[in-house]
Structure formats: C-alpha cells, structure tokens
Amino acid sequence: MRVGLITPRPDHPLLAATTALLTPRHTVEWIDPADAAAQRIPDTPADVYLLKARTAPALALARALEERGAPVVNSSSATAFCQDRTRMAELAVSAGLPFARSTTVAKLRQLTAEPGLRYPLVVKSRHSRRGDLIARIDDAGRLHDLCGQWADEPVVVQPYTANDGWDRKLWVIGRQVFAALRRSELAGDPTAGRETVSLALRELPKGWLEMARGIGPLFGLEVYGVDLIDAGGDSPRIVDVNAFPGVRGQMGAPEALTALALRTAEEKGGGRVGLRAAGPPFT
Structure with missing residues (x-):
C-alpha cells in the first residue's frame, strides 16, 4: 500500500x-x-x-x-466543518449532544456594548486555527484588554461552566478510544495545557464512551478529539470537537x-x- x-x-x-x-x-x-x-x-x-x-x-x-x-x-469537508465553531455547535445541539450553549458575535468588540453581560464567560475565535483566541472573561476590564488585540475577531461566546479545572480529553481513532485528563487552559493555572494524566476507559462515567464514538459518524470524522468538562455529578459538557488531534503519549x-x-x-x-x-x- x-x-x-x-x-x-x-x-x-x-x-x-x-x-x-x-x-x-x-x-x-x-x-x-x-x-x-x-x-x-x-x-x-x-x-x-x-x-x-x-x-x-x-x-x-x-x-x-x-x-x-x-x-x-x-475528509476535507469534515475537517473544514469542524473549524467553524458556530456550525459545530449548531450540529451538536441539533443532535441532542450536551454541547456548551454558544452564541456567535461578528466582532469581539460588540460585546462591550452588550447591556447586562453576565460574567464569567468564555470567548473563542469562531474559526479554529493555530494561535486563535480562547479566553475566560471574568469582568469588563478583561474584555477591554482582549479587545486591544482581538477587537474585530468573530467569536463564539459561551457561559463559563464551573468545573474541577480539568478537561476530559477523549481521542477516537476508528472505534478505538483513548482518554486523558488535562489542566484546562481556562483554569487560571500556569501549568494548564501541559499537565496530562492518562485516564483508563473504565474510569469514564457511564455513557461518555459511546457518546464520544457517536460523534464521529455525526461529523463525518474518523480521527478526532472530543473535549469535555464534568459539569457536576458526572454530567458531561462538550466544549470542542477537533479533527485529527495529536493523541500524544497514548499507548496503542x-x-x-x-x-x-x-x-x-x-x-x-x-x-x-x-x-x-x-x-x-x-x-
């Protein structure tokens, strides 16, 4: 071959x-x-x-x-689709997945004019790419600071869900699933994104494994990652789906x-x- x-x-x-x-x-x-x-x-x-x-x-x-x-x-179409976080969220929600509630804003600076904006919230570049914007905003001062660099960036806005500060990373290759815990980039910890702990599949709450496997056919993906947080009581909240992640350090x-x-x-x-x-x- x-x-x-x-x-x-x-x-x-x-x-x-x-x-x-x-x-x-x-x-x-x-x-x-x-x-x-x-x-x-x-x-x-x-x-x-x-x-x-x-x-x-x-x-x-x-x-x-x-x-x-x-x-x-x-496929090129599935890969491109998952780079658009707005379309990704719409499809996930329409399929009944526990995806984070998302609102699309044409430009980040438009949020500064929103009355009664409730903090904390999470903003992400609408279009996923290397070096894109992913940030937690706790107050108006932080929002104004981000506008200094990202004022015209199209973004999706999500309410911040209180959690234990660890992302559940589920990687799927075909039907085989690999899992790990990783400190969230939004946890305010300087080690975030670097500390990863392998997670045995038997440690996943009931239903998470099959949910992750079902995302592939929905999005047309065969190699993909699903980022989740525990929203409390083993209740999952999906925050991202990405095509062909690195799957580093996973045996098999x-x-x-x-x-x-x-x-x-x-x-x-x-x-x-x-x-x-x-x-x-x-x-």
Whole structure:
C-alpha cells in the first residue's frame, strides 16, 4: 500500500510512530501542503491520505485528491466543518449532544456594548486555527484588554461552566478510544495545557464512551478529539470537537491509526476512477 501524509510535520510523534509501523511492508509519502510544488496532484494518487494539517492549502490539496478518487482521512469537508465553531455547535445541539450553549458575535468588540453581560464567560475565535483566541472573561476590564488585540475577531461566546479545572480529553481513532485528563487552559493555572494524566476507559462515567464514538459518524470524522468538562455529578459538557488531534503519549494510538489507514485503503482505495471520498452528511 501507499500511504500519503498531508502535513508540514511528518516527525509529529503520532505520525512518526505510524510511519515506523507501516514502512516494513508499505510505502509512506509525505506532502507538505505549504510547498507550492507539492500542490501538483500525482498521476497515480496513493491508496489513502492522512490529513493532519488544517490550513487552507492543506484542505485544497485534500479536496483535489478526493476529486481524483483518493480516500482522505479525515475528509476535507469534515475537517473544514469542524473549524467553524458556530456550525459545530449548531450540529451538536441539533443532535441532542450536551454541547456548551454558544452564541456567535461578528466582532469581539460588540460585546462591550452588550447591556447586562453576565460574567464569567468564555470567548473563542469562531474559526479554529493555530494561535486563535480562547479566553475566560471574568469582568469588563478583561474584555477591554482582549479587545486591544482581538477587537474585530468573530467569536463564539459561551457561559463559563464551573468545573474541577480539568478537561476530559477523549481521542477516537476508528472505534478505538483513548482518554486523558488535562489542566484546562481556562483554569487560571500556569501549568494548564501541559499537565496530562492518562485516564483508563473504565474510569469514564457511564455513557461518555459511546457518546464520544457517536460523534464521529455525526461529523463525518474518523480521527478526532472530543473535549469535555464534568459539569457536576458526572454530567458531561462538550466544549470542542477537533479533527485529527495529536493523541500524544497514548499507548496503542499509532497501531490504531495504522490499522485505520490500511483498512481505508483496502475498502476505499481500489477503483478510484470516478469516485469521490465520502463527506459528512451535512455538506
């Protein structure tokens, strides 16, 4: 099999470990979507592509490969959809998932004119990307400070849900789930985002595991992450869904990704002429 990696970082731990598992019997090809020369679609596409990057060039490249019939994990349409936090929240809520209540505001500075704004609240860039805005706002002073840099940023606004300061990170590859606790970026702790504690699946509250698995088909994703908080009494509150996360340090993740890549190549990679990779049902 030929497996293509669409990423500027083939040395990412998950991808590097997956490559090591594949290369004894299969060929792994790396495409840097930022490289203009890489935008030329090969005459014979690989049997499957893993879309780790989420930039506009990466999505355009993935779309072009799909138009040639090459299967891409995750599809370009599903990946792009999850970058829009407004659409993500709307779909999750319409499906009955316990997603954080979200309101979209065209520009962050518009919040300064909102009468009776209730703090604390959480603001996030509407469009997910590296270096985007994610912040907890406890008062008007903090809001004005953020407007100094982000005044014209389209944002989603969510009420802050009191919790224990730990995000529950659930990562799904195919049907296999991996879990960890990570200090929340909104907990006001300088170690936030760095301290991660592995979590056995048996430690998850009842229903969380199957809920996480059900999100994949809903969003058209095969490799994805679900960020939750415990809103009290093991009641989940989903705060984010992201396509192809890093899944760092999770034993068995490279093996799961390897199996998914080969299975996708076998099931969807043959007879590519005239075929398009399946996208999520909402496109």
